[in-house]
Amino acid sequence: MDSAIELEIPARPEYVALARLVVSSLASTRRDLTDDRVDDLKVAVSEACTNAIEAHHSADSNDSVVIRCAELDDRIEIEIEDRGRGFDPDTLPQHPPVTDPDRLNFERGLGLPLIRTLVDDVLIDSSGNGTKVTMSMRCLAVDPRAARDDDLDFDFELDLDAVMEGSDRRGAEELPS
């Protein structure tokens, strides 16, 4: 990945907000990503960083969690890499249905389902040496003509006729009689 930004955070809960802030600040500079999508990305990053920090805690690791953000033409890609013990994403326990009273016994395990719903693509690469979660958020194609129109969105209207008249008048005044 050609990283635009690489951030290393200590594996401590107080740093998750910083990771969210950095990624959402980068994402919000793209005019082809709506505010709603940036909010979705913030939640996904928070979930992945929380999982990474918990993985380090379980493994008694003092390593940093690494966050990489790459801006590509059609998407933003975020990698979140930890040095925990890894897990098998296909064998995670399923929650009972929300209508089942036993559902209230499950306070955890919502992070990955949220990530999978909120971003466009998720790849989880996990082994005994750690986990790398790669999330992609596709960006809307922007019509370059529309972008040019926006760039020329002045706060005032230019009265070309008046300008031309003034120009002609000045031109006439400046001409030697």
Added chain:
Amino acid sequence: MELDLDVTEQNGVAVLAVKGEVDVYTAPRLREKLVELVTQGKHRIVVNLEGVEFLDSTGLGVLVGGLKRVRSHNGDLSLVCTQHRILKVFEITGLTKVFSIHDTVDAAVAE
């Protein structure tokens, strides 16, 4: 990161107003406050999320734990939330079917 928790009482119901961001760092404080309320015998609780700027699954888990706790005392915990970005995480996880979610504190207290 700030998380403000303010408890008032309305018609015998404890109203907990939450302001700020709820994540893995701040959620333990929310959990402690809910446990404290239940320990004080407050078994009808309304959590007002209108001042919440961010909430992830850690916050959801704490609210689920709070609901379980009050229900074990035949009580209830309902929510006040009209913000689309916060409601979205409840909708995705199906928790809109678990919690009563209201537009105003008055409506939640009157339930």
